[in-house]
Amino acid sequence: MSKEFEIAREFEVDASPEEVWEAVTRATGAYLWPMDPPEPRVGGAAAFGSTVTAWDPPHHLTVRSEDVGFSVQSVNQVEHVIEARDGGRRAWVRYVHSGIFTDDWDNQYDGAAKHTDFYLHTLRAYLTHFAPRPVTFSSADGPEASATREGLAAVGAALGLTDGDAQGARVTARGPREFDAELDYRDPYFIGLRTDTALVRIFGRGVWGAPVGISVHDFAPDADAKETGAAWQDWLNGVFDQP
Template sequence: MSKEFEIVSEFEVDATPEQVWEAVTHGTGAYLWPMDPPEPRVGGAAAFGSTVTAWDPPHHLTVRSEDVGFGAQSANQLEHVIEARDGGRRAWVRYVHSGIFTDDWDNQYDGAAKHTDFYLHTLREYLTHFAPRPVTFASAEGPEASATSEALAAVGAALGLSADDDRGARVTVRGPQEFDAVLDYRNPYFLGLRTGTALIRVFGRGRWGAPVGVSVHDFAPDADAEATGKAWQGWLNGVFSRP
């Protein structure tokens, strides 16, 4: 049965409104994935077939789609309201994701709400530590065997994280290569790792019937998206092929 939903998040961040606006309109690869920027006008085209319904830089952006094309959703709207704080040195952001789910409402809402928290945390990490550096984006997806609720714990163990490692811990990570990082996010569904040059995001989507995913937002000037993606893909395949 179709039913409307609304997910609301508010936060402050050590970035100017202009930096937030740039991130959500042109720098999406820094915290989500690369996508075409919206046309800078009301009525303009935006990503995934959506339309700009509010355009007031750097304060108000809304995009909406009435024909989402996803099996369990018929309408989707994303709104950003951005205000200056501390004389423009900080920004307050109100983010509202709304629309209509047409099937499996509770599960769809749960997944959208939890992903929203993680994506917005990654946006704040980017704005705080890396903006306005350009990004190279890479991603990998685990095999079908990783589509279980236990998969994220297996990935964490393979990365060398202990059960006691929590947000803010400095860890030595055993990924495709060994590196030092800050564990900037951890819950039963997602892991976030921050190095001096990159944000590495691990998505344990087994709860929602999907494989583990990894995205790498690399801010190093010599970053190689193809090599990074292949390295993490091979690593994930290895984790879930072990006896």
């Protein structure tokens, strides 16, 4: 049965409205993933077949699609409202994701809401620590064996994280290579690691029936997307004993 949904979040960040606008419109993969940037006009094309319905830089952006192409969703809309704070040195952001889920409403809403919190945390981390540095993006998806409620815990253990490592802790992670990082996000669904040059994002999607995913937003000037993606893919396969 079709039913509307709305996920609204508000936050402040140590960035100007112009910096926030650049982050959400450049679509380089700095905090989400590479995608088609929106055409800078009302009626312009945007990512995934959506259309720009509000364009007022650097204050208001809305993109909407009424032909989403997902079996469980028919309408999708994302809105950003951005206002200056402290004379333009900070920004207040209101983010609203809305639309219509056509099936499995509770599960779809739960997944979308929890992903929203993680994505917006990553946006703030990017703006605070890395903007406007160029990014190299890579990703890896775990095997089907990782699509369980225990999948994220297995990845955390393989990284060397303990139950006592809370958000904000400094850790030495055992990924494809050892690296020092801040555990900048941790809950039962996601793990975020921030180094001096990268954001590593781990998605424990087993609770929603999907495999673990890893994305790496690398701001080092010599970053190699293909090499990084392959290294994390091999490591992730090894966690779940897959060739």
